[in-house]
Structures are given as structure tokens and as C-alpha cells.
Amino acid sequence: MLQKNHSPESPKVAPFSSLVKPLNGGKTSFTCQSLLGSPPFRVVWLKDTKELSSSQSSKIRTIEDSSMLILDRITTSPPFWITKPRDIKAKIGQTVELDCIASGFPKPEIVWKKFTDDMWTNINYLQNAQISNGHLIINSIDRLHAGSYGCSASNKIEPNLWTEFVFSVEGPRVAPISPLVKPVIGGKTSLACQNIEGTPPIQLNWFKDGKELSNSQSIKIHTIEGSSMLILDPISTSHSGNYTCKVSNNFGSDSYSTELLIEGPPFWITKPRDIKAKIGQTIELDCIASGFPKPEIVWKKFTDDMWTNINYLQNVQISNDHLIINSIDRLHAGSYGCSASNKIEPNLWTEFVISVEGKLFL
Template sequence: MIEYLFLLVLSSSIQCYYGQESPKVAPFMSIVKPVIGGKTSFTCQSLAGSPPLLITWFKDGQQMNESASTRIRTNEDSSILIMESISSSHSGNYTCKISNRYGHDSYSSELLIEGPPLWVEKPTNIKSEIGRMLTIRCLVSGYPKPRVQLKKLKGLSWIQLTDKDQIIMVNRDSSSGEFQIRSATRDHQGRYGCAASNGIQPDLWTEFDVIIDVPAEFKEKNIAVSTKKGNPLELECSADGDQPVTVKWFKDSTPIDKVDPLRYQITDAPNNDGTRSMLTVNSADVKDDGLYLCLAENSFGKDERKIRVTIIEPPPAPLNFAVQQVWSRTVSVSWAKPPESKTSILSYIIRYWKVSSPGVNDRLHEINVSSSLNLHLIKDLEPGSQYESTVIAVNEVGSGAPSQKISFVTGEEEPSGAPVDLHAIARGPTTARLAWRSPPRNTWNGKLLGFYVGYRLIDDYKTPHSLRTVSIPESNSSHHEYFLRSLLKGAKYSIILKAFNSAGSGPESSEITVETLSGDVPIAPRFHVSSVTTDSITLGYILSSGSSKIQNLDLHLKEGDDSDWREMDIFLENKDVGEYTLTALNPDTVYTIYLTASNENGVSDPSHLVKTRTIRSHRDFAIGSIFEGSNGQYGDSRAFVSVLSIIIAVSIIIIVIVIAFVYVRKAQLEASTKPNFEFALATGTLPLNKSIPNFGTERRFIDSDNTKPLMNGTMMSDHHVNQYPVSYSNLPTENVSYQTH
């Protein structure tokens, strides 16, 4: 290294020795202070350097030549730059460069001339495509350095632009005057202005336009649309771009106007941003499923948008809906997924309801089940109840068709309710008549099979109640009666009731007491039908001469299938044999009749039931004979029409009269009679009713059948010796029928 430096110094010494050296520029400055309109100069002198020398002048880095306001005088080793009629444009950095074949040297001096800004490069209108980078040059000179601002006309005001407007100033120098828009958008289009000032008037201002050519373009290129079959289908294509923008529609690569021009309606609406095109189908169908294409085009370009349309329907019904296992309060159900559809199953809905009676259902229940399941446990059911259920699949459209309906009956549990409204009244020295209502229906927990009647002497409280089983047949009646016989004469008993079904018995009812009579009641009377007419029935009856003195004889009557019995007193003539005629009856109608007798100790057991029918009226026979000839053939059609017209007119008159008569007569009978048990209590036909204590439980629910007589219960005998049936309508006594013709 030392050797290299030594050789370099030696070489320089040798060059200097023989007169070969590079130039050296002497510093210079303006001779006088420059003023606007005045004159000044710079002198550039070489301090050293081997000739020949080349002297060059530069301003702000640009080589200078002579001009009208600038002269250059150069000799062998110096140069003078003379500036005349000085203006602010002469301000700048001046450099003198001297060079020879051995090297070069330069010196710079700044010339500052105070004055208003002057244009170096004035901006002009700019036109560009969207997305391109734009450069706006507002180049000015002057001293002090001018401040350049870029503004945009918005409405009636000029707004200065900043970086937030996606416009930046190059070099971040307010005096540079060069601005850039890196990615032009439609929003950059408009009227712009450049302002330059340095505090010396006049300021500079110029305006120009930026025009952005916007080709037709869709912001979203691909979308998917789905709609339910039968719903309106609307497809939208909004294309941005300079007008005019045209939009064309295709379906599966075929122009819409060639697919089905009457089915598809297309509406185009040009706007400031471009064109909005709508394709509409009033009622979507499976044939509208497919790929739709929008093609937008203007003078600067084109673009396309694809729309995948799927027409979907609610899912099909699930398959194989079935019961897996049933308990008393829960049931397990299963199903299979419906056939595959265009959309996936989101969930399932299990619907179930309780069947209260044929054609009558309780409240509908719904359970939402995940789409990943095909088995569910339905809980909180009522024991011993019939239910029906379906399952429905749900997709994004909504609920589909229900599956096949299934029915199931939950297992029974013991009744959870006790019989209510238990009443008891003595009917003789060894018989008590019980009446009650079934427990509330929602406490049965199954099908009631009957009741356990418990009884014991009131003082024998250590002995459990003796139970008798009372079965019930199929019936919707909630009223029940039972004759409890083989009791002790003149004894007081405790009575309780329990309902039972196939699972067991329920809780006991409230305890009541009853005291048997100390005397005997009459023996049941006997009777027969003596004669029958169209509107009357005559009865003959026989009273037992060995029985206690009879005070009242009551006739009980029921018409057809009526559930209500009517009761009426028969006048006694102190004879064991008598006769009584029922009048104002309906022709060709079945009547059921029985008798009871009573004395001061109570009412006797019922007699046997007798069913008989009143005679068909002669008018009915006459109508039938009109339509037959002597040979059994129908007569002449004209005679038939005439006769038929007369018959219809006469029938209408007769029907009106009969209805009025029956209505009046029925009202009279209902007013004069009551059901036997209520009648006996109300009229005092039972002599002991005045001493009957206040018995029975308090009513705890309202029953629509509370107007029916107690004898309409549905209980059957427990088949004990000498045990009478509970309901008069089901007495297993001799049933005598009389039919007349």
C-alpha cells in the first residue's frame, strides 16, 4: 500500500513538472444584486489546468445556450455569463464546468430573484382508462418558492385534494407541483385546477379536465340464485360503464329471445353508473333451472356475469316413519331420510297430537330434531292415551310434505284421580243406592274398567272396607249408580270408592256415610201391555198384596234411543190390580217402560223392562198403496204426478200440525215430570227424604251431562245374590216386548 501511494505522488509530481494537470474552477458569485428588469453576470475562471480548456454553463442541471436574455463570452481560461432583463424565471442554480483531457472541475452558485410564480409546465386535459396511473404536472418557478395546490370542482365549490382522495404529491414537496393518481377510478373524473402562489402577486391558476374512460364491467362475476318452484324468479345484472351500455341475456349459451320469449321478461334501465337489466319469470318452474349469462358492452370494453339458477322445492316426505317402542309416558319413533333433493335437509319436525275421541284431537305439539338424526324419543305423554304423529323434513325453502301418519297407544298407569260427587241414600232396610261421577278424564291414565265400592260399619273403624267390584261397559257417560245390598237393617255405614284400570286402582274418594232404613220397602210391581194404538199404550199392573202399604206408584218411560227417562205418578185406587193408559205418543215408535212403588221406607226395586211399539198410522199405509196398481205395478205416470202433488201438499200441512202438537205435548210432559231420583227428592214421594242427612262430596268439576237422571248410569251388577243392577236401563230382568201390526 505504501508503495502504491509513493508511485501516485511520484506520478503527480512528474505531471506537474511537465505542465500536465486537470482544471480548477475559482469560486464565483453574482457581481451585483439582481433585481427584476436589471442586469447581472457570473464570471468563471480557471485557477489551473493544462490547455485546451472547455467551459460549459448549466442552470438547474440543464446546459445553457445563448438566448435573447442570456449571453455567454468565453476565452481560453475564463467565461462570463451575462443575464439581461432579469425576471423571476432567471432564479435557479448556475454551474460552471471546466474540463480538459486530464479531468474536469465545476462550481455552482444560486441566483435568487424575488418575483411572482411563473409556469414551467402548465397542465392540460388528461384522458385515461380506468385503473391506469395518472400524472398531473403543475410545474412553476419563482422566488420565494411557490406553493402548489391541486383542487377539484365538486358542485359549485373547489375542494383541495389530499391523500384521502387517492391523489399523492410526488416527493411530498408542496413546491414540486407534480401529482399522481396510482389507480384511476370513475370518481377521479371531473374538473381540476392548479393554484400556485409565493406571496408575490399575481398568483397562478389554471383549470383542466380529467376524463376516465370506463368500460362495461360487472362487480360480481359469478353468483348462485335459488328459488322455490312457483315463486317469482328475478335475476339482476347491473353493469358499470360509460353510456351507452348494452346488456344481452343467454340461458345455457342460447339467447333468451330464442329460448322462450313469451316466458321471460327483460327490462333495461340506464343510469349514471351504467345499465341495470332485470330478467323476470312470473312463476318459476324446473325448466328455468340452468346457467344464465349477462353480456354487457360499450365503446371501451365488455364483461360478462354468470348466474347459476336452481329451482328447488320443499323436501319430499321422510320414509318408513314407525314406532320402535312405547312406554306409558314416552315413545321411540324412527324414520328414513327422504330421497335426495337439490338442497340438503336442515332439520326435521315431529308433530304429534292426542286423539280425545273419534274425529276430535287435542293441541298439536311440535319437536325440532337435527338433520343428522333419524330416531327420537317423544316424552311427557299421557298414560293410556291414543296419539297420532307425523314427521316433516325441512330445507332452506321450508317444510315439506308430512310422512305417513302413525298411531300408537301409550301404556296405562294406575288412575291418579279419585271418583267425585259420591252420594248415597238408603233404599230399604238392607239396600243403599250410590251415585257418583268418574274421576277427571285426564287422571284416568288409561281406560277405566270399573270401580271398587268399599263399605264397613261406621263404628268398626279397625276393620278395612269390604270391596265389591263394579265393572262398566263401553260408554261415554260419567254418571254411575249402584245398589249396595245385603246390608244390616238400620245400620250406619262408611262408603268409599276407587277407580281401576288394567294397571291397577287409583286413590280413594272422600268418605261418606249412609244409614239403612229400619222398615221394609214394597215389593217390585208387575205389569203387562194390554193394548197399543198409534198414539197410546195401555198397561195392566199387579201389586203384591203381601208387601207394605204402597203410597205411590210411579211409571218410568223412555222413547226410542233417548237417554232421559220421564216419570209420572199413577193414581192408586186401593186395589192390587189396575190399569193405566199412556196417551199423546208418537206412531210407529218404540217405548221402554218400567214401574216402581214406594212407601214411607223408600222406593221399591224396579219392575221388569217392557219394550213396545206404537202402531203405524193409516196415512202411511194409504201413501204406500197409491203407488201400486192392482197387479202390483205402478199406475199411469200422469196420475202418479197428480197424486204425488196432492200428497206432498197434505203431508206438509200434517207435519206442521204434528210438530206443533208434539212440541206442546212434550213441553207439558217435561214440565209435569222429572227424572225419578230428582223427582222423588223434590216432590217427597219418598217419605224418608225429609230426614235424609246432607251427604256426598262437594262438586269439583263441571259436567255437561249433569242434567241426566242418575238412573242413566252405566254400571252393571256385581252378580252377588239378590244384587240389583245399577242402571235401570240395563236391568237384567225379564224383557217383554209387544209388537203390533
């Protein structure tokens, strides 16, 4: 490093490297030369940010604006520990930082691993993990981060170093939930939620589509210590949705969700009504039904004393429950119907009339 003394022009040092490849027991040197700047100069050598001075194994020779650092009897050394990571406990959502630091010459390389599927695996795959050689940061801790970890230090000089530590995540853990009985309209079913890990006291809450549930005419919740039962009776289509059981304590929370689809016959959302249209006009109609499984909509027209699928009609566009008829003419007039079915009885059927007004000009 070159330092100036009240000079109008700052010094600039030339790039340098070892003149001879450093080998164990050998000798090498570095030369520092100023390219720019106004004298006088002060040349300082630093190792790992600490200033060097002449010693038994290193000599410094400085003449004006150049200096030579001579290293004699170079010694290599295997890695040795500075800081080893220890077992750690973290709360869910917390951020943790760990150090695995070793020294030696050449500088040791640090590799972090996690014991997964009966083998030690590099942890680069871990979510929310940041690695900077000997420093590990894990953000937003969850249960997937818990387990046995290790870090190694090696610099191609034996012996390498290896240490292991355990990462524990505190907080409750909920068991998967599913309906105990297949939900059918008019029937009864229940969902059981069980906390399987965590320090009391444990709180359990039920949610449907993100909104917290409470006791009502068709919903009953029974909670005892670390378990809870959600009962739906009688079941209706309104009970379809995404159900979540959330367990929490002072160390964090965990949740599990399941989708509840209530099987039931179709029911009307929108039925088409009688409509009057002028020749050349465009009309749109909706025939919308709900239910589970999702109902299939079929459009028909009463022609030649029978109900016929309307796909044969000109200028007709059908998108399941939406019907568009462009450029209406008298051939479009008549009785129509639409059905909704999902293989659960009863199916739905409704009829409507399309009247066409006006004269047709040729």
C-alpha cells in the first residue's frame, strides 16, 4: 500500500503477484511499485489487514517508490478451527446466523451440508438460506429447516475438518386433516385436528376460505387440550370450500388445509328468460347452474316436434353456459330450453321463447 504526504497527485500502485510459486519450505517475493504520484512515498505491507514488519520469516526492502516483500521458509498448514457451529434452537419465522470458521494455509474452503434421505447433502437447495463461505444465514425458519447439519473445512492438506450440529425448530405441529365421512348434501361429516408437537398451552382455530369459524346452526367446534373436532351437520352446498386448522403457541404456529367439495345435484344460479329481438340484432343469454361435480349445460331448440341440440343453428356461439346469436333472423324464433346435469339427480331443465320482430328485406 502506497501512502502520500500532502501530495497534489495521489499515488497508484502497480498490480503484483508472487515472483515464484510459493511452495512449502520454499521462498518467494512480491514487488510493489508506484506508477503515479508525487514523492515522498510511504510503502506499507499488510497481511489480512494487519501491517507487516521484518521478521525471521519475512523481510521488507524499500527503496524510494518501490518495495520488496520476501517470504523465506514458507510453511503450509492443514485447517484448524477458529469457530465451530453449535446446536441451536429457533422459533418458527425467526432468522438464525451460524459461523463455521477455520484457518490454515492455503485458506480453507468451507462447505455446509444437511443430513437428508440418509445422506449428507449440500444445503444450496434449502429455501431462505444464504451462504457466504463460513457464514450461514437462514431466514423465516420453518420445520423443513430442522435436522442435523455439518460443515467441513479443507485446503488440500490433510487432515480435513468436519463438525456436526443439530438445528431444532420450536413450535407446534399439526397433523394432516381430511373429512372422516364423505360429505354429501343433507348428511353429516367432521374434520379432526390434532397437535402432534409443541409446548403447551396450545391454541387451535378453524378457518374456511381464510375466515375464522365459530359455532353456528350447522357448524359445531369441540376443542379439548391439543385436539379439535369440526362437525358439519346438516351439510349444504355452502359448506364447500377450503378448511384450515391452525395450531399456535408461544413459539410459533403451524397449519394444515384441505378442500371440502360437497357432492350435490345442480341448482340454478341464472335461468334464461323469454326474449324479443329485432331482425339483424345480436342477443346473449345465460344458463348458469352450480353444484358438485360441476354441472354440464346443454342448449336445445324445439324443432319438428322434438328437442334438438342447437349446434346446427347458423350464427350461434355456445360457451357452456353462455349463448350468443348473431344476426338474428326468423329461423331463430321459437321455443328453447337448457338443461344442467352432473350425474346427481335431479337434473335441471328450463324453457324460454325467442321472438323475432321486424321485416326481412331481400
